[in-house]
Amino acid sequence: MALEASISNLTTISDLISEFGTRLAEAEFKFEPLQQAHSNFCFCSEDTTGVIRKIEYDSSTNSFIGFSTPITDGIPSVRHFQANAFEDLKMLYDTNEMARLLNVHMFQRIPTEDNPxxxxxxxxxxxxxxxxxxTSIDxxxxxxxxxxxxxxQGVRIIGFSTDADNKYMSVMRLGNPPHLITKWRNRLLSSTANLCYGNDKISIKHIENLIxxxxxxxxxxxxxxxxxxxKDRQNYHSCIKLISDDVLNLLKSDANANGTFAYLALLKMIMKAYVDRSTNVLERISPFLN
Incomplete structure (x- = not known):
């Protein structure tokens, strides 16, 4: 059902946005609204969508929008395309490509326990x-x-989400979790590695002493x-035995094995986060909430 005049036109909406000081310039990250957040945790997302190529003038920033924004160390340049004369504008058109894609960043606050x-x-x-x-590094x-x-701003991001673009997947990619754990264990078994945790030595000798x-x-x-x-360095089952609660408790009671205890305790956290399917979401992120 169409209701005439039920929605303001674009000019009116733009004026209202400007009046409340919430106008967003291209490539500018608006972190100030986070100060009014009712939650100290949020989730971010990033995605790219196709757009119709066109150039528009933004009078509030005296800049042209619609070109492909330059990226420096991963951060887009704000108000990069400014021109004070026709020759400057012509130079912008001649030396820059109109953007065929729009990169959008969103965030959503996480509900609190008071208002779940x-x-x-x-x-x-x-x-x-x-x-x-x-690039992925960007x-x-x-x-x-x-x-x-x-x-x-006092707000902690607990994660980023995006689509299956290869560059984004490369950023979030982890090796095969069981392989990651065996690799971590094999470092402990190495006869040439000299591992330390502060002043405490990390050594397989502490496990030998238990046996x-x-x-x-x-x-x-x-x-x-x-x-x-x-004999098999990819033996995952032996890794699980090394990080059992019984082994960790015995190492914890040995003042000389503090380094080895910390090393294996961290290995157990990795296993619980990336391999153990019984671990719930809260347990996975709880170390980051403290």
Missing amino acids: KIFPKPCLLSAYGTDNRF ILRRWIYIFQSFLN DNTNYTKLVHGLIMSDINP
Whole structure:
């Protein structure tokens, strides 16, 4: 059903936005609204969509929008295309490509425990024309910049989401989780690696001492010598035995094994976060909430 005059025209909407000081310039990241956030946690997203190529003049910033915005260390340049004379405008057209894509950044606050059923609306963080020629390193640097800027406003980003573009997937990519764990364990087994945690030494000798200690039987720690000297370096099961609660508790009680305890405790966190399917979402992100 069409209701005449029920929605303001674009000019009126633009004037209202300007009146409240919320106008967004191309490539500008608006972090100030975060100060009014009712939640200290949020989730960010980034996506690119196709647009009709055209150039428009933004009188509020005296700049032209619609060109492919230059990217420096992952950050788009704000008010890059400004011209004070016709010759300057002609130079912009001759030396720059009109953007065929629009890169959009959004964020949404996470509901609080006080209002778990009230979902805050997503907000626009930034938008700019692009030619999609930036690299995965550019994306990573941009996300680090966004994360730190949010943190400066007292808001912590708990994650970024995007589509399946190869560049974005490269930023978020992890190796095969079981392989990551065995690789971490194999570093501990290396005879040439000299690992330390502060002033504490990380050594497989501490595990050997547990196995050789006559006060402990296999029923106590569940280990055998082949677990620390496996013929198959990709043996995932032996990794799980090394990070059992029994082994960690015994290492924790040994003042000389603080480094090895910290190393294996971190390995267990990796396993719970990336391999153990029984780990719920809150457990996965809880270390970042403290």
